[in-house]
Amino acid sequence: EIVMTQSPATLSVSPGERATLSCRASQSVSSNLAWYQQKPGQAPRLLIYGASIRATGIPARFSGSGSGTEFTLTISILQSEDFAVYYCQQYNNWLITFGQGTRLEIK
Amino acid sequence: QLQLQESGSGLVKPSQTLSLTCAVSGGSISSGGYSWSWIRQPPGKGLEWIGYIYHSGSTYYNPSLKSRVTISVDRSKNQFSLKLSSVTAADTAVYYCARVVPVPAARGYYFDYWGQGTLVTVSS
Numbered sequence: 364e365i366v367m368t369q370s371p372a373t374l375s376v377s378p379g380e381r382a383t384l385s386c387r388a389s390q391s392v393s394s395n396l397a398w399y400q401q402k403p404g405q406a407p408r409l410l411i412y413g414a415s416i417r418a419t420g421i422p423a424r425f426s427g428s429g430s431g432t433e434f435t436l437t438i439s440i441l442q443s444e445d446f447a448v449y450y451c452q453q454y455n456n457w458l459i460t461f462g463q464g465t466r467l468e469i470k
Numbered sequence: 471q472l473q474l475q476e477s478g479s480g481l482v483k484p485s486q487t488l489s490l491t492c493a494v495s496g497g498s499i500s501s502g503g504y505s506w507s508w509i510r511q512p513p514g515k516g517l518e519w520i521g522y523i524y525h526s527g528s529t530y531y532n533p534s535l536k537s538r539v540t541i542s543v544d545r546s547k548n549q550f551s552l553k554l555s556s557v558t559a560a561d562t563a564v565y566y567c568a569r570v571v572p573v574p575a576a577r578g579y580y581f582d583y584w585g586q587g588t589l590v591t592v593s594s
Binding site: 450 | 581
C-alpha cells in the first residue's frame with residue numbers, strides 16, 4: 364500500500380495571500396495524483412487530477428505540481444471560500460490511498 | 471448534471487450488516503464506461519476507500535475490508551449498493567458514494583462526482 368503524507372497538518376494563511384500544501388508518496392506514483400477540497404459537512408470536491416490538471420469549473424488560482432513522490436497544491440490568492448481541508452489521493456495502482464489532509468485556516 | 475444520493479439506515483447494531491444505496495440521477499449508471507465506488511470518513515478523520523464496482527460488474531475491495539464488503543449494482547433502478555457485515559463501532563463513519571474515473575495507463579482511478587454522504591452510527 365502506498366502511504367500518502369501531507370504537510371503541514373494545519374496551515375494558517377491570511378486572505379489574499381498564497382498557500383502552499385505538500386503531499387509526499389512513500390513510493391513513486393508518477394503523475395497519478397489528485398487533490399480534493401472538503402468543506403465542513405460537505406463531500407470532497409475534485410480540484411486537480413494528473414498532478415496538475417484542473418478539474419472542470421475549478422478556478423485558475425488553484426494549481427498543482429510535482430511528480431514521482433513530491434507534490435504541491437498552490438492557491439495563489441486565497442479567497443474566503445478556500446478555507447477548508449485538502450486531501451491528496453494517489454491512483455498509481457488499483458489500491459488507491461488518500462493523505463490524511465491539510466486544514467487550511469484563516470490567519 | 472450528474473447527482474448521487476446515498477440512503478439507508480443511519481443506526482446499525484454491532485455485529486449486524488450495514489446496508490446503503492446510492493441513487494444516480496442525471497445520467498445512466500451503465501453509460502460511459504464509468505465505475506462506481508464507496509468511500510467512508512470516520513468523524514473528524516480522513517478518507518478511506520471501501521471498494522468499487524466496475525461497469526462490467528466486477529468488484530474490487532480494499533483488502534482491509536474485503537471479507538465483510540459486498541458492492542452490487544441494480545441497473546434497472548440506476549443505483550448501486552453497499553453491504554458491510556459484522557460491523558463494530560470502528561465502522562461508524564460518513565459513507566460517500568462516488569463516480570470513478572478510470573485511468574487505464576495507471577490501473578488506478580479518481581473520483582469526480584460524489585454524493586453528499588450519509589452518517590452511519592454503529593451502536594447498541
